[in-house]
Amino acid sequence: MRWPATLIPVLACLPVIAQNPRYGNKLSPYVASPVRVVDRMLEIANIKPGETLYDLGCGDGRILIAAAEKYKAKAIGVEISPKLVATATSRIEKAGLEGQARVIQGDLLDVDLTGADVVTIYLATQLNAQLRPRLEKFLKPGARVVSHDYAVPGWKPNKVDKTGERQGHLIYLYEMPPVKQ
Numbered sequence: 001m002r003w004p005a006t007l008i009p010v011l012a013c014l015p016v017i018a019q020n021p022r023y024g025n026k027l028s029p030y031v032a033s034p035v036r037v038v039d040r041m042l043e044i045a046n047i048k049p050g051e052t053l054y055d056l057g058c059g060d061g062r063i064l065i066a067a068a069e070k071y072k073a074k075a076i077g078v079e080i081s082p083k084l085v086a087t088a089t090s091r092i093e094k095a096g097l098e099g100q101a102r103v104i105q106g107d108l109l110d111v112d113l114t115g116a117d118v119v120t121i122y123l124a125t126q127l128n129a130q131l132r133p134r135l136e137k138f139l140k141p142g143a144r145v146v147s148h149d150y151a152v153p154g155w156k157p158n159k160v161d162k163t164g165e166r167q168g169h170l171i172y173l174y175e176m177p178p179v180k181q
């Protein structure tokens with residue numbers, strides 16, 4: 001079988017993509033945070049009205065909706081699964097929160113996080129490790145990162161909280177340090 005000439009450069013890249021750890025580990029499976037954990041994550045984030053929250057890998061949009069509804073935050077989700085993007089968008093519309101919350105379809109490792117005051121994540125450790133340099137690059141001093149169950153490797157948390165059924169869920173809070181002079 002002969003491949004069309006236009007496809008040859010794409011096919012030539014495939015082994016490189018498959019071997020690249022960024023592509024191999026960049027997907028975390030979908031598991032929703034229980035409502036109690038979502039509430040606690042937002043409480044710990046100390047989010048204020050008008051602040052901007054990013055939920056990286058936003059699933060069905062529950063964190064976005066809670067942040068917009070209860071805390072009057074501007075909430076932006078990033079989600080790689082088109083099906084979950086549709087679910088989250090429809091839940092946002094049903095809640096009448098289109099003016100405050102939205103979902104970007106794409107890879108969370110490609111998003112500019114400059115405007116974020118709070119970033120929430122519930123991702124595997126390896127993905128947190130890949131995300132870390134981007135958080136360090138984009139986030140301003142005082143921005144908070146709140147992670148459900150999985151630490152960000154190499155960072156020291158400001159707080160580790162236990163919540164949910166039988167205190168079985170860990171929540172890590174990290175605050176971005178002031179810029180060194």
Ligand SMILES: C[S@@+](CC[C@H](N)C(=O)[O-])C[C@H]1O[C@@H](n2cnc3c(N)ncnc32)[C@H](O)[C@@H]1O
Pocket residue numbers: 026027028029030031032033034055056057058059060062063078079080081084106107108109121122123148
């Ligand atoms: C464990 S779920 C968390 C969902 C939601 N944040 C919550 O706490 O309920 C992880 C989500 O991240 C999404 N995801 C995984 N890898 C991703 C990537 N590289 N870019 C964007 N979304 C991703 C998955 O599709 C899934 O919806």
